[in-house]
Amino acid sequence: MPDITIVTHSGNFHADDVFSIAALRAVFPSFKLIRTRDEELIRQADIVVDVGGEYEPDSGRFDHHQRGGAGERENGIPYSSFGLIWQKYGVEICQGNAEVAQAVDADLVSAIDAIDCGYGDGVAKGVSLSQTISMFNPTWQEDTHFDEGFDEAVDFASRVLNRFIASADGGISAKDIVAKAIEDAEDPRVIVLEQYTPWKRTVHALSKEALYIVYPSDTGQWRIQAIPVKPGSFEDKKSLPKAWAGLSGKALQDETGISDAMFCHNGLFIAGCESFDSTMKMAELALAE
Known part of the structure; x- marks a missing residue:
């Protein structure tokens, strides 16, 4: 009953x-x-x-x-x-x-x-x-x-x-992990996560300088993602370089000079490489743009 x-x-x-x-x-x-x-x-x-x-x-x-x-x-x-x-x-x-x-x-x-x-x-x-x-x-x-x-x-x-x-x-639950990544960042503009965890709320709360997040994908490659100007926004603080928009494979590799570059979204908010070092190179190029 x-x-x-x-x-x-x-x-x-x-x-x-x-x-x-x-x-x-x-x-x-x-x-x-x-x-x-x-x-x-x-x-x-x-x-x-x-x-x-x-x-x-x-x-x-x-x-x-x-x-x-x-x-x-x-x-x-x-x-x-x-x-x-x-x-x-x-x-x-x-x-x-x-x-x-x-x-x-x-x-x-x-x-x-x-x-x-x-x-x-x-x-x-x-x-x-x-x-x-x-x-x-x-x-x-x-x-x-x-x-x-x-x-x-x-x-x-x-x-x-x-x-x-x-x-x-x-x-x-991920807040402490992201906070430590912010604290440990060699360059405060690029935050590296050793595993993907939800990051937007914590990054916006704790870091005004951060422009990009680098993290491993579930398939083993690496990603770089631009940080929005505020949570929920489709506008990024600093988009990836315009010349990369929509490129993948050899076309992106030729444009960036990165041999294992994989793709860049046409919206310039996310890109990826096979390796961590190459993804960090993407971050370096994006910061210099």
């Missing part, structure tokens, strides 16, 4: 209520989910999400539609139901790691809150998770029920949430 009853609203759903239920799945091994706007069922529920007009976390009430909302972050982004759920359960979902929970909030939760609350400015453009979730709602041409689409959306959101948690945990 389900241990508790969770209520969220019926009908059309959005990313905030879908991800809220996905998050609660990680907390409660079993529960009965009711999608309704019936006030009596809402009153009787153990946890109420995105409906009911109350924010009382100690009483299991997590709505943000009431007058005055349910608070906002320091950056001005209001909380949606997902943000409210994450405030209470995020650290628990992340196995007690507050740093991981905070990273997931910054990268996932706050973006969904912003879109749901109409604060989309500053959120990355393109197809968003919120839009993707909305597409699980049945169209007017489909003979399906909203609840079926909701269940499918929650399954999808659960997988996405788990990957965000894993990614955040990996990045935080």
Whole structure:
């Protein structure tokens, strides 16, 4: 038998209520989910999400539609139901790691809150998770029920949430490795990693001078990658030389004078060689450009 009853609203759903239920799945091994706007069922529920007009976390009430909302972050982004759920359960979902929970909030939760609350400015453009979730709602041409689409959306959101948690945990666990590489760099503009680890957040936090990262690929060759001007940006501090754009094999070897040069992406953000020494030579040439 389900241990508790969770209520969220019926009908059309959005990313905030879908991800809220996905998050609660990680907390409660079993529960009965009711999608309704019936006030009596809402009153009787153990946890109420995105409906009911109350924010009382100690009483299991997590709505943000009431007058005055349910608070906002320091950056001005209001909380949606997902943000409210994450405030209470995020650290628990992340196995007690507050740093991981905070990273997931910054990268996932706050973006969904912003879109749901109409604060989309500053959120990355393109197809968003919120839009993707909305597409699980049945169209007017489909003979399906909203609840079926909701269940499918929650399954999808659960997988996405788990990957965000894993990614955040990996990045935080790699922090010490990247910090030591920055400290040990012979040239502070070129950071060498002995194994690939997530580096962007740490490099941006600890080094203003770094321009390139050099690291081994999973196939044994080596890569050089330009560092973006800020996390998430497609603009690099210093792109690789324009003459290398899109070249590979002999064409790149002739251009660079490096006998084992393999490729350079047309976007000039990554290139590679067979050996470490040759990749460092690429870095030397790029710095001199």
